[in-house]
Amino acid sequence: MEWRSVPSLPALRAVEAAGRTGSLSRAAAELNVTHAAIAQHLRTVEDFMGCSLMIRDGRGMALTAHGAQLLPALTEGFGQVIGGVRDVMADAADAPLSITVTPSFAENWLMPRMGGFWSAHPDITVSVTPTMAISDLRRDGFDMAVRYGRGDWPGVDATLLAPADYVVVAAPSILQGRDHKTLEDMSDLPWLFESAHRETRMWAMSEGLDPACCQTKELATMSMVLAATRAGAGVSIMSKALVMDDVTAGRLVSVIEVPQSGLGYFIVTRPGVMSPRLKLFINWLKSVA
Amino acid sequence: MEWRSVPSLPALRAVEAAGRTGSLSRAAAELNVTHAAIAQHLRTVEDFMGCSLMIRDGRGMALTAHGAQLLPALTEGFGQVIGGVRDVMADAADAPLSITVTPSFAENWLMPRMGGFWSAHPDITVSVTPTMAISDLRRDGFDMAVRYGRGDWPGVDATLLAPADYVVVAAPSILQGRDHKTLEDMSDLPWLFESAHRETRMWAMSEGLDPACCQTKELATMSMVLAATRAGAGVSIMSKALVMDDVTAGRLVSVIEVPQSGLGYFIVTRPGVMSPRLKLFINWLKSVA
DNA sequence: CCATTATGAAAGCCCAACTAACATATGGCT
DNA sequence: AGCCATATGTTAGTTGGGCTTTCATAATGG
Incomplete structure (x- = not known):
């Protein structure tokens, strides 16, 4: 032209x-x-x-x-x-919400709650993609992600959904009848870690868990770690947000809480104008956090 | 919208x-x-x-x-x-050039030369509007004006076409056989002025013409003053640009030249993009100045 | 594997687009 | 004719939108 x-x-x-x-x-x-x-x-x-x-x-x-x-x-x-x-914006607003979260978050936090959203808003379609991949919202066509970290990623807006304080948890069955107030108390029990999650291991060592004295097992995903912990296979360090339902229900016992400044699960969105339906979904997420 | x-x-x-x-x-x-x-x-x-x-x-x-x-x-x-x-700009470019000049300039300077332009450019229509009115080019739809003055008008572009030095002129017939080197020499002759042109009169008085001793006549337009001067009715003070053809042809005698710093006939145009045809016309004007 | 071509992103610059302020023009009413 | 309200005209000054520069990263073809 x-x-x-x-x-x-x-x-x-x-x-x-x-x-x-x-x-x-x-x-x-x-x-x-x-x-x-x-x-x-x-x-x-x-x-x-x-x-x-x-x-x-x-x-x-x-x-x-x-x-x-x-x-x-x-x-x-x-x-x-x-x-x-105007037409494109209208069509874009009508499209299903497309969100991506980590598999463990999807399985342990989000999906148990989605029933409440779908009941309240049958007219809004939400497509949930569980993936560990680092996703570019714009490139990959997502309206929103839930991501674990400090929330200071460039190029996106990030709002804290749940602080990701760690808790040390175990099944009641393996704690019954024994001291379990400190890491040392439990150093004879098996410790379960997610392979890629070095941070929790490093924290445990720095707080007194002697790697030479305790038995540790690495599992591939956080979901596997959680499942094994529920089954009494050992002690693990989990994000409080992921396990608070289990703790509330008595399936797991929270032994030590570890405040983590600045870490958390964040709602990540693209900058710019946000559709009303996305806003509604996010407000719902915050309300069930 | x-x-x-x-x-x-x-x-x-x-x-x-x-x-x-x-x-x-x-x-x-x-x-x-x-x-x-x-x-x-x-x-x-x-x-x-x-x-x-x-x-x-x-x-x-x-x-x-x-x-x-x-x-x-x-x-x-x-x-x-x-x-x-694009269409409007094309149509605007094809419209006749519309220019405005003072009547005396039109009659004594421009029209005698327009034949040369029309011969060279039969494809370009130029509409000449002789008027003393102070014209707003944009409002009144003119592409160009020729105006007398200092050329420092706001909101327009002004290019000097001809310096407007004054000359004192008279017909040879009334100067024959007599002194005519100074204003005093000619103070016994009739002096012709344009009614509205106070400046030339004031100049003459400041240079020695005694208003009490000489006979002055006021005429309505510069064209009338020139015609009367040609006819030997008296002495007048004219813009050199307007009378140089008469002087060259011997119809008038230039007695005294009066340099006027900064005054002249200016080509006045609107700011902004100038059509090729207007540029061509202006270049032609400058070439015959 | 490397060179070339393309996109991505951030920091910094500058002038296009605007506001504020004041001047001038127009029309209606008294 | 004068006043007032409403409109346009113009200029000076401000600022952030639109851009460039620079460097990084990605993809492709030879």
Whole structure:
């Protein structure tokens, strides 16, 4: 497209509004600027095009012949642009919400609660993709993610959903009848870790768990660690958010709580305008946190 | 028109070019910006609209479903705008040149020369409006004016065409056989002035012409003053530019030249882009000055 | 594997687009 | 004719949108 011989688009928009309304002041009101801005744009376009487009007509403005010739093309053209944008935005807003969370979060925190959302909002489709992959929301087409970390990722907005304080947990069956107030108390029990989760291991060592004295097992996923812990296979260190249902129900015993400054499960969204339905979903998430 | 729910027009133009070409780099080349500018605009529009419009596809970019939905509306809409502007500019460029000059300039300087222009450029119509009115070029639809003064008018471009030094002139018939080197020499002759032209009278008095001793006559227009001077009715003070043809031809005798710093006949045009034909006419004017 | 071409992102610059303020023009009413 | 309200015209000053620059990363073809 040959844009070099076209005045600035904001200036043409000003001219269109002025031409259609017959008034610099009404055009200004419509575009939320001052009449001075419209007047300057009109002059700029006239100088660029080498012809007068509007002249003073009593208290308002009238189109010249050239102005009358130009106006339909601008009104039609800009109308097409606005219509196209509006339609796409409407369709985008109607699409199912697409969210991604880690598998353990999906399994232990989100899915147990989704029934409540679907009951309350049968009209809103939410597509949940459990994945460990580091996802680019825009590239991969997600509206939202729940991610564990510090929440300071660049290029996205992050809102804390649940602080991810760790807790040391075990099945009641393996703790019955024995001391279990400190890590040392439990150093003779098996300790279960997720393979990739070095941080929890390092914390345990720094708090007194002697790696030479205790038996440790590595499992592939946090879900496996949790399942094994429930089964009494050992002691593990979990995010409190993931296990608070088990603790509340008595399936697990919370032995030591470990505050973790700044870590947590975060609701991650793209910057910019958020659809009402996404806002609703996020508000629901916060309400069940 | 509801502009509030529309991303910025320059950003939409970038998206249109990227979508149509399938490449941020090709869109950048087309719009004469860097690929980074296009990429930023794309992101801005996507954030605003809440959906992805293009994704990476090998070395280029592919439209998403939403992007494919949006593109025709942008291409069609912007195409209308560009077409409308182009058509009006073409029509404006084809219109006759409309110029305004003072009547005396038209009669004594311009019209005697216009034959040369019309011979050289039979395809260009020039409409000459002789008027003393102070004209607003834009409001009154003129492409150009020739105006006498200092050339420092606000809001227009002014280029000196001819310096307006005054000369004191008379017909040879009334100067024959007598001293005529100074104003005093000629104080017994009738002096002819244009009614509104106080400046020349004031100059003559300041240079020694005694109003009590000489006979002065006021005529309505500079053309009348010139015609009377040619007829030997008296001495007058004229702009050199207006009478140099008469002096060259011997119809008038230039007695005293009066340099006037900064005054002259100026070509006055509107700021901004000038049509090729107007440029051609102005160049011709300067060539016959 | 490397060179080339493309996109991605962040920091910084600058002027287009605007506001504020004041001047001038127009029309209605008294 | 004068006053007042409403509109446009213009200029000076401000600022953030639009861009460039720079460097990083990704993809492709030879």
